[in-house]
Amino acid sequence: MEFMQLWDAGERFITYEEPYNGRVFTKAELQQVYSADVDKSEYPEFDVWIYDMLKSGVFVRKEKL
Numbered sequence: 274m275e276f277m278q279l280w281d282a283g284e285r286f287i288t289y290e291e292p293y294n295g296r297v298f299t300k301a302e303l304q305q306v307y308s309a310d311v312d313k314s315e316y317p318e319f320d321v322w323i324y325d326m327l328k329s330g331v332f333v334r335k336e337k338l
Contacts, residue, residue, distance in 0.1 A: 282300065284299075284300070284334060284335075285297045285298065285299060285334070285335040286298045286299075286303060286327075286332045286333065286334055286335060287332070287333055287335045288331055288332045288333075290331050293306070297335055298332070303319075303323060303332070304319055307319045307322055307323070
C-alpha cells in the first residue's frame with residue numbers, strides 16, 4: 274500500500290521552504306512538485322520523498338479550520 278493512501282484526500286500540507294514558502298498543497302499538487310522538481314536519483318519514488326519531507330519538517334500537515 275502506498276504511504277499517501279493512508280491519508281484523507283482532503284488533507285493539506287504547507288511548507289516554509291523556498292521556492293514554495295507559505296504555499297499550501299494537496300496530495301495531487303505534491304505529486305506535481307515531486308514530478309517537476311525532485312532529484313529522482315535521490316528519491317526514486319514519491320512515497321519515499323514525501324515521507325522524508327514530512328519527517329524532516331519540510332512539509333507539515335495544515336490544521337483544518
